[in-house]
Amino acid sequence: MSNRVINFFKGYASNSLHPRKELEAAFSKVLLETDFDKYDTDPDNQHPLNYGTDPGNFDIRQQLSKFMARKFNVPEADPDCFNLTNGASFGIGMALKMATNLEYTKKVFVVSPCYFLINHSFVDAGFSGRIASINETPGAEYEIDIEALEMQLQNIDKENGEDKTGGIFPDPLGRDDNRVYRSVIYIVPTYSNPGGLTYSLKTRLKMIELARRHNMLIICDDVYDLLNYTDDSPLPRLVHLDRETCTDGWGHVVSNASTSKLISPGLRFGWHETATPKLAFQFSQEGNTKSGGTPSQLNSYVIHELLITGTIDDIINNFISHYRERSKVLKDSIKKYLPPSTKFYGGDGGYFIWVTLDPKYNLVKVVSTLAKEHNIILASGTNFEVAENHRGLGDSVRLCFSFLTPPEIEYGIKTFGSLLKEDETN
Incomplete structure (x- = not known):
């Protein structure tokens, strides 16, 4: 990559x-x-x-x-x-x-x-x-x-x-x-x-x-x-x-x-x-x-x-054909590379999949390491709090597939999963 x-x-x-x-x-x-x-x-x-x-x-x-x-x-x-x-x-x-x-x-x-x-x-x-x-x-x-x-x-x-x-x-x-x-x-x-x-x-x-x-x-x-x-x-x-x-x-x-x-x-x-x-x-x-x-x-x-x-209609259908493939690759990669306890929602349309991990993982550390050492940017759930009403979304990330190619998506999630395994053993 x-x-x-x-x-x-x-x-x-x-x-x-x-x-x-x-x-x-x-x-x-x-x-x-x-x-x-x-x-x-x-x-x-x-x-x-x-x-x-x-x-x-x-x-x-x-x-x-x-x-x-x-x-x-x-x-x-x-x-x-x-x-x-x-x-x-x-x-x-x-x-x-x-x-x-x-x-x-x-x-x-x-x-x-x-x-x-x-x-x-x-x-x-x-x-x-x-x-x-x-x-x-x-x-x-x-x-x-x-x-x-x-x-x-x-x-x-x-x-x-x-x-x-x-x-x-x-x-x-x-x-x-x-x-x-x-x-x-x-x-x-x-x-x-x-x-x-x-x-x-x-x-x-x-x-x-x-x-x-x-x-x-x-x-x-x-x-x-x-x-x-x-x-x-x-x-x-x-x-x-x-x-x-x-x-x-x-x-x-x-x-x-x-x-x-x-x-x-x-x-x-x-x-x-x-x-x-x-x-x-x-x-x-x-x-x-x-x-x-x-x-x-x-x-x-x-x-x-x-x-x-x-x-x-042609423009929208072209987007759909690409995004459908990217969404499928993202969902398949989540199932393949992230922990079995991972919960995720979305991907049937639009841009996003919301992923929630077991609280035992230090997700803040993993997200930071991905960015600094692997050039992989994840959107931490803490970005998506309602003002004045924080509920604690630090165990989640939002993944957007519209900007990335299928190989980039799979590589990014595979690397994410590898760091989660390292975090679990440390």
Whole structure:
């Protein structure tokens, strides 16, 4: 094996997989063959090199709706249920800014183990001291601790009394009334980062039930679910389930989606999808967007070109063929080289497998030795703690297979296993 660093921490595609030719063709089509004049009198669609509309061009949102309907076998949504963003990270910030209020919103719930950079979003939004951890519970009736979540929601209601506002607040600048939520929960419900779990239909429906009963907004990072390495049909997104039975005119779920895992993170393109147009429109009225228009105008046209030509399916299928092989090699290597007592979850889709070892191993020492002496980087479980709610994840690691080749994956895990054997005998 070469001296190249084998990095199981990096959560993106290896450089060789980027669809450079497909993007070159799409950019060329948009920039050189677009009928510029037709946009001069169209209030719903703007020129790709001009400021965009607040929610993003209607034609692009319409194609996204068709794409989602086809991929998840659901009815096409109103394109106005979509608000274009420049990626999932931006999308979370926009949702927090537009659907929470530091006086009214009492708590943010984050599933543990959590995506390691998400804590910053909630702290920077003002929720330091109000972040609560809800454990993932693989193998249980629900994939998260629903009982603990429900108890905390009930406590919020008891402590703050009856909500007479209904979460509706007038906008001080005369925009439409804002829908604000008493609490927020952040989840990655399909091939979760880092836990690798997919939440069952039962769990999804129960979460929506609790959200409606306690005025909670569910922010779903829906970025991995099209990377499916099984023959199973995808579960409906929570936003699809919310839309089916929504009666309050707003909804309680925002699907915070992105093409970063499906095409390329450098494109910086994503979208919100909500149960109704009202909540998506509210997000589009965020101050920065209201001033500058949709934040990824040119690149949204490139996505549109990939959608209407079907090229996006070819790109995704290429990723799936490589990732399926890499995931299998990783799972087989874990079984072959790591101790028999090792537990692991994930690998049926997405990027990650979560590995938990017997506490008898000095995992902190092993991870350090791998990095210093073998150029092998593992992501220790301590990186994935929820802020202010550390539960002790030092016996676990997150392994990402998207960036590495199959030989690198096997070599890395074989070396990991060898150091664990040495640790056991010392």
